[in-house]
Amino acid sequence: MKPRLAAAALRNYASPVFVRENPMLASAGCMLAAGAISAPKAAAIVAIGGIQALFLHRSMFLFFWWYVAFYVPACFTMHYWRQVRSNLATAIPDLKSAELSAVAITLVILTALFAIPLIGFGAPIAGALALAALAMATGAAFSSGGATGQAKGVTRLRGLLFLPVMFVGSQPHYLAYVVFAPAPIALLITGLAVSLVVSGLRYVPARAASQDEAQADRADRAAAAPRTGALRTILRPIGRIMTWKPGFMPVQPLPAMLGIALGPIGLLIVTCIQIGVLLLYMPAFAWITGHDFIAALIKQAPQSIGFGVALGLFGSGQWLISRGDWPALYMAGRYGGRSGFAAAMVRAFRTNMIEISLINALVVVTVALSLGVVTPIQAIPVAFCTFGAVFGASHAPALPLLWRELGGKGVTLMFAMAGAFAVMALLGFGVLDHGPALWAVGCAAALFALGIVMSLLAPGRLAAMDWPIETDPAG
Numbered sequence: 001m002k003p004r005l006a007a008a009a010l011r012n013y014a015s016p017v018f019v020r021e022n023p024m025l026a027s028a029g030c031m032l033a034a035g036a037i038s039a040p041k042a043a044a045i046v047a048i049g050g051i052q053a054l055f056l057h058r059s060m061f062l063f064f065w066w067y068v069a070f071y072v073p074a075c076f077t078m079h080y081w082r083q084v085r086s087n088l089a090t091a092i093p094d095l096k097s098a099e100l101s102a103v104a105i106t107l108v109i110l111t112a113l114f115a116i117p118l119i120g121f122g123a124p125i126a127g128a129l130a131l132a133a134l135a136m137a138t139g140a141a142f143s144s145g146g147a148t149g150q151a152k153g154v155t156r157l158r159g160l161l162f163l164p165v166m167f168v169g170s171q172p173h174y175l176a177y178v179v180f181a182p183a184p185i186a187l188l189i190t191g192l193a194v195s196l197v198v199s200g201l202r203y204v205p206a207r208a209a210s211q212d213e214a215q216a217d218r219a220d221r222a223a224a225a226p227r228t229g230a231l232r233t234i235l236r237p238i239g240r241i242m243t244w245k246p247g248f249m250p251v252q253p254l255p256a257m258l259g260i261a262l263g264p265i266g267l268l269i270v271t272c273i274q275i276g277v278l279l280l281y282m283p284a285f286a287w288i289t290g291h292d293f294i295a296a297l298i299k300q301a302p303q304s305i306g307f308g309v310a311l312g313l314f315g316s317g318q319w320l321i322s323r324g325d326w327p328a329l330y331m332a333g334r335y336g337g338r339s340g341f342a343a344a345m346v347r348a349f350r351t352n353m354i355e356i357s358l359i360n361a362l363v364v365v366t367v368a369l370s371l372g373v374v375t376p377i378q379a380i381p382v383a384f385c386t387f388g389a390v391f392g393a394s395h396a397p398a399l400p401l402l403w404r405e406l407g408g409k410g411v412t413l414m415f416a417m418a419g420a421f422a423v424m425a426l427l428g429f430g431v432l433d434h435g436p437a438l439w440a441v442g443c444a445a446a447l448f449a450l451g452i453v454m455s456l457l458a459p460g461r462l463a464a465m466d467w468p469i470e471t472d473p474a475g
Contacts (some may be wrong), residue, residue, distance in 0.1 A: 310424035
């Protein structure tokens with residue numbers, strides 16, 4: 001490592017290049033502010049019952065602390081990957097090693113900083129460091145998508161661990177297993193987390209390019225393979241059911257990101273599977289650790305359902321980002337000019353989200369009633385809150401259209417993530433947890449109003465802008 005080059009890479013973290021196109025920053029800032037607001041209440045809980053009470057009482061401070069410790073490292077590792085994957089990276093001597101040194105130094109410092117609040121509340125030093133390192137490893141894995149040239153086993157392990165560890169972090173009583181573990185076990189967890197981060201930051205450009213080519217070849221071979229055989233015969237009618245659409249839902253020539261291949265039945269099945277997997281994961285974990293499966297299922301249901309619904313919103317801004325097929329559709333003249341084309345794009349997205357929001361509301365109410373999380377009299381308010389929250393949050397990625405030209409991909413992703421986490425928190429802690437609270441109903445109504453307003457304003461904003469239409473999806 002050359003100290004001078006590493007110092008130059010570190011200075012980039014305080015420059016516009018670090019802020020630009022970094023979708024994690026605003027989410028990290030929101031979580032940090034929420035954590036600071038909830039800290040006094042956490043201090044009062046600790047003063048009465050000790051540090052253990054903080055974990056047993058589902059402290060919101062711990063919820064926000066976990067996601068701060070998740071998002072902040074993700075901001076830095078996302079910048080790291082943008083730097084080392086740049087086309088110019090291979091032409092600049094020692095750039096890769098300098099960036100690696102800078103991000104490693106930063107992550108070590110961040111781990112110590114994240115542990116300080118827990119230590120201040122009375123947590124064991126080794127346990128606090130272990131929990132901070134685990135959160136850091138999860139955040140670092142979140143921002144390292146794409147081929148890196150690493151062994152497939154390491155990449156798959158990181159992908160398998162990401163969602164479970166992220167979700168466990170939202171359950172404070174499970175975090176206690178790490179914080180109050182014996183010192184040797186806590187230090188082992190810290191070492192494993194650091195090893196996972198270090199292994200995940202390795203980048204081998206030549207091997208990564210080879211992996212990308214191999215993936216493209218596999219996709220081409222799969223597309224060209226003959227569609228025959230017993231399995232194909234069995235799956236064909238299932239595919240027809242999944243993609244069937246009623247006659248009043250005509251197929252439109254839309255961009256790939258706006259054309260939903262699944263029909264209502266298919267979307268319903270996929271939504272049920274998505275929420276069902278998350279519903280069963282935490283009770284299964286509780287059962288393995290000696291707790292009652294059914295009790296854990298009912299207790300964790302509000303957060304599990306909220307997380308399952310939120311997962312579908314992380315990609316809600318992709319229609320504004322992946323616009324490689326806009327030119328052909330626009331130039332074909334079908335939509336009658338820029339205003340007509342922009343209106344058609346927004347209308348298609350709105351129609352899709354109405355369908356998806358209705359299906360989510362149906363599944364959420366059905367599951368919540370089946371588990372006894374809500375009462376029959378609460379079913380209609382829960383359905384309205386779910387529909388309004390999902391529909392409104394899905395339009396959050398369009399908010400940047402109000403003040404900037406279309407093209408801020410990182411900003412668009414940032415608002416999509418903020419909307420997804422807003423829905424997760426709203427459903428998990430305000431709508432399904434002991435029934436719809438008044439503040440949650442108000443927030444759901446506000447989100448729905450946001451969706452309506454943005455669906456009305458977005459066409460005019462899109463039509464008035466210069467469209468930076470790229471055919472390169474990484475542009």
